[in-house]
Amino acid sequence: MMNFLFTIVCLFINLCIYLSMRKSGEYRSGKMFLVSIPEWESRDTQVQEINQQFRKEFRIVLWINTGLALTRLILPNMWLLLYSLLIFVMLMLYELPLRKANRLMKELKKERSWPIVNGSQKLIDITIAAHMKESIVRPIWYVIPFLIALSAYLMSPKRSFIINGYLLLIAVIPACLYVTIRRLPNHTYCEDSVLNIRLNRNRRRTFSLVLLMLACGDALMFTLISVLTADGPIWLVFVLLFFAVVTVLSSLWIFYHYHCSRQEIIRTIKNPIRYDDEDDYWKYGWIAGPCYNNPNDPEVFKDNGSDSSMTLNSGRPSVKIFYSAVVLGLSCLMIGIFAYPAVLDYQHKLVDVSITGEKVKIDSPFYGKEIPLASIQKVELRQKLGNMTRVGGTDTGIYATGNYETDAFGRVKMYIASRHKQFIIAYTSDGIIIFNDDDTGETSKLYQALDQLCRERE
Amino acid sequence: MLIHLDYSSDIPIYVQLRNEIVRAIGSGTLKDGESLPTVRALANDLHVNAMTVNKTYAVLKQEGFIEIDRRHGAKVKQQGSCSMLYREKLESELELLAAEANAKGMSEADFLKMCQSFYTKTAKR
Numbered sequence: 001m002m003n004f005l006f007t008i009v010c011l012f013i014n015l016c017i018y019l020s021m022r023k024s025g026e027y028r029s030g031k032m033f034l035v036s037i038p039e040w041e042s043r044d045t046q047v048q049e050i051n052q053q054f055r056k057e058f059r060i061v062l063w064i065n066t067g068l069a070l071t072r073l074i075l076p077n078m079w080l081l082l083y084s085l086l087i088f089v090m091l092m093l094y095e096l097p098l099r100k101a102n103r104l105m106k107e108l109k110k111e112r113s114w115p116i117v118n119g120s121q122k123l124i125d126i127t128i129a130a131h132m133k134e135s136i137v138r139p140i141w142y143v144i145p146f147l148i149a150l151s152a153y154l155m156s157p158k159r160s161f162i163i164n165g166y167l168l169l170i171a172v173i174p175a176c177l178y179v180t181i182r183r184l185p186n187h188t189y190c191e192d193s194v195l196n197i198r199l200n201r202n203r204r205r206t207f208s209l210v211l212l213m214l215a216c217g218d219a220l221m222f223t224l225i226s227v228l229t230a231d232g233p234i235w236l237v238f239v240l241l242f243f244a245v246v247t248v249l250s251s252l253w254i255f256y257h258y259h260c261s262r263q264e265i266i267r268t269i270k271n272p273i274r275y276d277d278e279d280d281y282w283k284y285g286w287i288a289g290p291c292y293n294n295p296n297d298p299e300v301f302k303d304n305g306s307d308s309s310m311t312l313n314s315g316r317p318s319v320k321i322f323y324s325a326v327v328l329g330l331s332c333l334m335i336g337i338f339a340y341p342a343v344l345d346y347q348h349k350l351v352d353v354s355i356t357g358e359k360v361k362i363d364s365p366f367y368g369k370e371i372p373l374a375s376i377q378k379v380e381l382r383q384k385l386g387n388m389t390r391v392g393g394t395d396t397g398i399y400a401t402g403n404y405e406t407d408a409f410g411r412v413k414m415y416i417a418s419r420h421k422q423f424i425i426a427y428t429s430d431g432i433i434i435f436n437d438d439d440t441g442e443t444s445k446l447y448q449a450l451d452q453l454c455r456e457r458e
Numbered sequence: 459m460l461i462h463l464d465y466s467s468d469i470p471i472y473v474q475l476r477n478e479i480v481r482a483i484g485s486g487t488l489k490d491g492e493s494l495p496t497v498r499a500l501a502n503d504l505h506v507n508a509m510t511v512n513k514t515y516a517v518l519k520q521e522g523f524i525e526i527d528r529r530h531g532a533k534v535k536q537q538g539s540c541s542m543l544y545r546e547k548l549e550s551e552l553e554l555l556a557a558e559a560n561a562k563g564m565s566e567a568d569f570l571k572m573c574q575s576f577y578t579k580t581a582k583r
Contacts, residue, residue: 122504123460129499186503191460298465298505 003072010069010087017094018062021289024098025051033098034282034290034304035105038114050104057097065090091287098284106279127193128186128200135201136181136208142174144212148219152226166222174215181207187303190269199265206258210251217247229392281315341366341398350399350417350438353446360426360450362415362435366394367401369415371426371433378427378454381447385423385434388412409434424450459487463504471506472514479514483523483534484580494524494532 024033027042032051041047068090072083149170156163184207186200224240227233281294290304295315304311312319344350344365351364355373362369386408393402397418404414409425415435416423422443426433437443461478463471482488494500497515501508515532518524522544525535559569 122463122465124463124503125460126495126500126503127459129495129503130493132499183502185505188460193459296466300505 006083007069007072010072010090011066013087014062014065014069014090017091018058018065021094021098022055022058025054025101033101033105034284035102035109035279036114037105037109041112041114046108047105050101050108054097054101057100058094061093061097065093088287095284095286095289102284109279123188125186125188125191125193125196128188128196131197132186132200132204135204136178137205137212139178141212142178142215145174145215145219146171148216148223152219152223155223155230155232156226163226170215170219170222174211177211178208181211185299185301189266192269195265195269199262202258202261202265206254209254213247213251213254217244217251220244220247337396338398341396345398345417345419345438348438351415351436353435353437353442355446355449360435360446364399364415366399367415369413369433369435371428371435373450373453375428375430376426376450376454377429379447379450380425380427381444382423382425383421385409422447426450471504472510472517475504475511475514476517479518480523481580483537486580488534490534490536492534493530494534496531 026032027037027039030036030039032042032047033054037047068086071086146167149167153163153167181204184204186196187203189196189199220240221244224237224244227236227240281297282290282292285291290311292302292304292311292313293315294313297313297315300313300316300319301310302313312322314320314323341350351362351367353360353362355361358373360371360373360376362371386406388404388406390400391403391405391411393404393414394400395402395418400414400416400418402414404412406412409432412425412432412434413430415433417436417438420436420438420440420443422440423434423436424443424447426435437446459482461475461482463474463478465471467474479488479494488494494515495503497508497511501511504511515524515526519526519532522537522541523535524532526532556569
């Protein structure tokens with residue numbers, strides 16, 4: 001079932017990438033395939049041939065990637081890591097026809113001496129700024145997603161760090177994004193200040209509205225999960241689901257409406273100002289789509305011809321810092337989740353299980369549990385646990401904690417060092433608990449001690 | 459109102475910005491009493507540091523083109539008659555330009571014609 005779902009998700013992502021990138025050959029913002037091209041040349045036979053060749057190759061890649069996505073069904077035992085690498089390969093394959101089209105267009109540009117415009121000169125309409133104050137949603141509205149998340153917080157029987165963390169994130173992230181939208185630089189489209197003001201106001205209003213809708217949708221989904229966890233009324237679940245879907249659909253509609261109105265206004269512009277950056281600074285990355293690297297260009301956010309996204313100018317120091325922070329953050333996360341536990345496991349310092357007083361104490365930097373000896377009715381020692389599905393908790397491959405559904409024992413609570421194949425199954429008054437030490441010898445000794453205690457009690 | 463900046467030019471950005479605003483005031487695009495954008499908003503739109511815009515406004519204020527009010531921001535100053543101080547400054551700059559034109563072989567008539575054409579192009583205030 002999981003393989004099937006995984007495949008469906010991959011196929012969906014594959015289709016989304018295809019649909020979003022196949023329009024790269026359209027003439028937009030004075031460019032095709034990231035190459036500046038005069039408007040009359042966009043209809044030229046050779047240019048159209050490059051476009052048609054690109055579309056043909058892009059379709060072939062779609063079918064190849066569809067086949068690759070289906071390998072999960074054909075080879076269900078394929079390692080997840082290998083399948084993840086396959087997804088990267090799929091993304092890279094999409095870039096090949098784009099890079100080829102970009103190269104051919106640049107060659108054609110050179111051959112035909114299309115105008116090369118220096119991207120360091122800018123025309124800026126300074127009257128726009130004065131009209132942007134009322135263009136975005138008032139900050140008071142952003143309290144709504146926080147209040148929704150707060151209701152989830154109050155409803156939860158157990159206030160774990162996840163819930164506390166989410167409450168903090170739902171307050172901080174929309175606030176940061178709101179400030180970013182407020183500080184978005186204005187874009188000069190033409191010499192008509194009225195149109196420039198209209199386009200920029202629409203852009204800010206749309207972004208701020210979509211942010212509000214998505215924040216509300218996210219908070220509603222989180223509340224829905226909290227209600228499910230707390231065994232809340234089913235009617236509430238459906239109400240929350242309904243409103244979450246409404247917010248997502250609203251975001252899509254708002255964005256679609258913005259796209260249509262923007263295109264309509266831009267079509268009326270007779271002499272658009274083109275931000276023609278030197279084409280040598282634009283290229284298609286291996287998996288990241290359009291990339292722009294120009295240290296001489298002061299703009300951080302670059303228009304890449306798409307209505308729904310912009311490209312970061314990786315030549316700017318602030319963008320380099322941002323990328324470094326992301327890589328550093330992800331690295332810390334990977335180290336914290338995988339590498340550090342693996343090192344501890346290797347040193348047999350991952351978990352220590354001992355009988356202390358009247359309790360069995362499971363002590364690890366990542367999890368902990370105390371089981372009263374009086375509650376343990378029976379213990380077993382096993383080397384295999386059989387098939388199991390995680391219902392809620394963590395499984396890093398080094399350790400596994402949380403609630404699991406197993407074929408052999410039904411629903412259990414797990415606190416195990418996964419790579420040490422000696423597991424104590426404790427039948428307690430609170431249900432079945434499976435645990436072990438990161439030293440199989442210690443686990444065996446512990447089992448014998450617990451088994452002895454249970455027999456003596458009988 | 460459009461301004462043109464060249465980020466790769468040897469002329470500092472604050473000088474280019476100052477020149478563009480002066481051109482706009484001279485041509486009537488920016489009228490007496492009209493507000494200029496705030497420092498932060500203009501810096502954001504131009505993708506420059508706020509200090510650069512601050513410096514531009516300080517220079518324009520010193521030269522008497524704008525006035526800055528803490529509550530209302532920067533506004534184009536109503537220009538009265540040409541001050542003596544400005545006359546002296548213009549005289550020294552024109553003297554240099556005239557000397558350069560003469561050194562380069564431009565005739566007096568051509569030089570005056572050029573000056574007149576530029577002044578005429580600029581809208582009368």
